[in-house]
Amino acid sequence: MIKHYSGDKMIVVSGSQSQNLAFKVSxxxxxxxxxxxxxxxxxxxxxxRIVDEIKEYQEAVIINTQKNQNDAIIETILLCDALRDExxxxxxxxxxxxxxxxxxxxxxxxxxxxIRALAKIYSNIVDELITINPHETHIEKFxxxxxxxxxxxxxLAEYVKDKVRDPIVLxxxxxxxxxxxxxxxxxxxxxDYLEKTRLSPTEIQIAPKNxxxxxxxxxxxxxxxxxxxxxxxxxxxxxxxxxxxxxxxxVHPLLIGDxxxxxxxxxxxxxVGTDTYLSEVSKVSVAEIIAKLLSL
Amino acid sequence: MIKHYSGDKMIVVSGSQSQNLAFKVSxxxxxxxxxxxxxxxxxxxxxxRIVDEIKEYQEAVIINTQKNQNDAIIETILLCDALRDExxxxxxxxxxxxxxxxxxxxxxxxxxxxIRALAKIYSNIVDELITINPHETHIEKFxxxxxxxxxxxxxLAEYVKDKVRDPIVLxxxxxxxxxxxxxxxxxxxxxDYLEKTRLSPTEIQIAPKNxxxxxxxxxxxxxxxxxxxxxxxxxxxxxxxxxxxxxxxxVHPLLIGDxxxxxxxxxxxxxVGTDTYLSEVSKVSVAEIIAKLLSL
Numbered sequence: 271m272i273k274h275y276s277g278d279k280m281i282v283v284s285g286s287q288s289q290n291l292a293f294k295v296s297x298x299x300x301x302x303x304x305x306x307x308x309x310x311x312x313x314x315x316x317x318x319r320i321v322d323e324i325k326e327y328q329e330a331v332i333i334n335t336q337k338n339q340n341d342a343i344i345e346t347i348l349l350c351d352a353l354r355d356e357x358x359x360x361x362x363x364x365x366x367x368x369x370x371x372x373x374x375x376x377x378x379x380x381x382x383x384x385i386r387a388l389a390k391i392y393s394n395i396v397d398e399l400i401t402i403n404p405h406e407t408h409i410e411k412f413x414x415x416x417x418x419x420x421x422x423x424x425x426l427a428e429y430v431k432d433k434v435r436d437p438i439v440l441x442x443x444x445x446x447x448x449x450x451x452x453x454x455x456x457x458x459x460x461x462d463y464l465e466k467t468r469l470s471p472t473e474i475q476i477a478p479k480n481x482x483x484x485x486x487x488x489x490x491x492x493x494x495x496x497x498x499x500x501x502x503x504x505x506x507x508x509x510x511x512x513x514x515x516x517x518x519x520x521v522h523p524l525l526i527g528d529x530x531x532x533x534x535x536x537x538x539x540x541x542v543g544t545d546t547y548l549s550e551v552s553k554v555s556v557a558e559i560i561a562k563l564l565s566l
Numbered sequence: 567m568i569k570h571y572s573g574d575k576m577i578v579v580s581g582s583q584s585q586n587l588a589f590k591v592s593x594x595x596x597x598x599x600x601x602x603x604x605x606x607x608x609x610x611x612x613x614x615r616i617v618d619e620i621k622e623y624q625e626a627v628i629i630n631t632q633k634n635q636n637d638a639i640i641e642t643i644l645l646c647d648a649l650r651d652e653x654x655x656x657x658x659x660x661x662x663x664x665x666x667x668x669x670x671x672x673x674x675x676x677x678x679x680x681i682r683a684l685a686k687i688y689s690n691i692v693d694e695l696i697t698i699n700p701h702e703t704h705i706e707k708f709x710x711x712x713x714x715x716x717x718x719x720x721x722l723a724e725y726v727k728d729k730v731r732d733p734i735v736l737x738x739x740x741x742x743x744x745x746x747x748x749x750x751x752x753x754x755x756x757x758d759y760l761e762k763t764r765l766s767p768t769e770i771q772i773a774p775k776n777x778x779x780x781x782x783x784x785x786x787x788x789x790x791x792x793x794x795x796x797x798x799x800x801x802x803x804x805x806x807x808x809x810x811x812x813x814x815x816x817v818h819p820l821l822i823g824d825x826x827x828x829x830x831x832x833x834x835x836x837x838v839g840t841d842t843y844l845s846e847v848s849k850v851s852v853a854e855i856i857a858k859l860l861s862l
Binding site for chain 2: 373
């Protein structure tokens with residue numbers, strides 16, 4: 271349930287990378303959307319200005335995703351300064367795609383735990399952080415402020431519902447099985463994960479652990495598609511195993527470089543992601559999920 | 567006086583944008599330079615790792631300028647995390663060119679005071695900040711940690727000393743007069759500032775307030791050359807007033823876009839800056855100044 275704000279309590283402030291999403295959220299919550307000016311100086315420094323008079327608002331929600339991650343983080347730091355100066359007491363920061371969350375532990379000695387470093391910064395400047403499908407939820411421990419997150423997988427499942435018939439839902443690996451399970455409940459379908467078997471030094475086999483895809487529609491669900499390499503290989507092999515229509519879905523469509531082309535050429539029918547991260551396939555909006563989290 | 571460190575107390579850690587400068591400073595201080603790995607993930611996230619075992623060092627000096635300012639700031643945040651995790655107790659951060667220092671007050675309502683926002687971040691993650699010629703020194707008040715700065719103008723004056731004969735030292739405006747005064751003492755020369763007079767709606771005159779440049783060598787000194795527009799106009803007019811050789815010097819050679827070409831085509835003999843900011847004319851090093859500030 272989205273609770274409508276009275277409109278005189280909270281204001282929605284968008285960063286430069288989530289202007290559309292922030293507008294949608296402000297509509298759902300019935301709150302004011304602040305007019306904010308973003309620009310760059312000739313030396314590329316970021317400039318922000320809250321154009322509206324906002325002295326009457328004690329609470330602000332900044333919505334800004336982190337595709338161009340370093341710029342987004344600095345912009346957020348500047349927005350917080352401007353908002354505090356205007357007298358805003360409580361700032362909630364919504365980062366639909368939280369950058370650096372995949373460096374959540376030391377993989378080698380001497381490494382930074384990047385998300386810990388940034389959690390310290392966020393905890394220093396805002397009062398709450400909200401994100402969508404963080405890669406690992408244990409990162410919550412790095413924050414000294416409330417850390418909330420939503421799950422966009424049900425929205426993805428609803429989107430593909432009318433596009434497939436009696437599908438099998440697949441996770442690209444065992445770690446992503448939870449996503450397949452969530453989607454399968456909405457699609458009223460069986461679910462499984464893809465298992466990789468090395469047949470010879472040069473040959474690998476990727477197939478569902480338990481199910482047979484022959485003559486079946488398939489929906490693959492993951493949190494992130496980055497370079498799309500493993501996903502493309504899996505799609506090709508599933509087609510060889512007789513799969514009919516394959517839809518690849520993910521929450522955060524990073525789709526680095528030629529990932530999308532790679533996927534299409536592998537035989538996928540459609541690729542779909544959400545608007546947590548701007549891409550050509552960001553067709554599903556997380557606005558409602560964010561609005562609900564802000565209504566809690 | 568540069569005090570040599572014993573070598574087992576402090577370690578110098580360079581960021582990716584000041585690797586040469588950090589090496590020079592470590593040599594001057596006789597301290598170890600840490601082996602640090604920097605790279606980017608395919609999605610452009612920054613990765614840092616302290617490769618050397620550094621458990622024996624309680625104090626670290628990070629040296630990293632901020633030309634690509636947002637990347638440099640995030641890299642610094644990550645380096646601090648990695649160093650703290652290795653047990654470093656005290657971190658001094660040397661930022662030869664401190665980005666965002668020019669947004670040091672509200673020029674319009676609703677603006678962020680960018681350097682205040684970042685001073686809060688630095689104060690949260692390091693124990694001391696050292697910079698060279700900050701644009702305004704009052705920014706010290708935004709820091710809750712010691713804030714030190716050095717002056718590179720004497721080094722610039724020493725560099726030009728043998729290149730000019732009985733020169734006039736000029737500041738490009740009254741606000742920069744202090745730089746001209748400092749340089750004039752080393753060059754044993756007269757100094758003045760350039761005054762702009764509007765002759766008609768379309769015509770401006772730029773000339774030294776009190777001195778005559780006819781048949782004289784001229785050294786112009788400023789803290790920053792950004793787009794080089796006013797500087798180029800001044801050089802052209804000084805040449806028209808009979809100036810012989812003109813050298814344009816600055817601490818931070820930002821030289822945005824075509825600034826350097828603009829200056830050369832205006833009739834300047836040489837443009838010189840320091841290595842606080844990497845450019846084609848970063849010929850003067852601030853390594854000694856930094857080493858001295860670290861020896862205090």
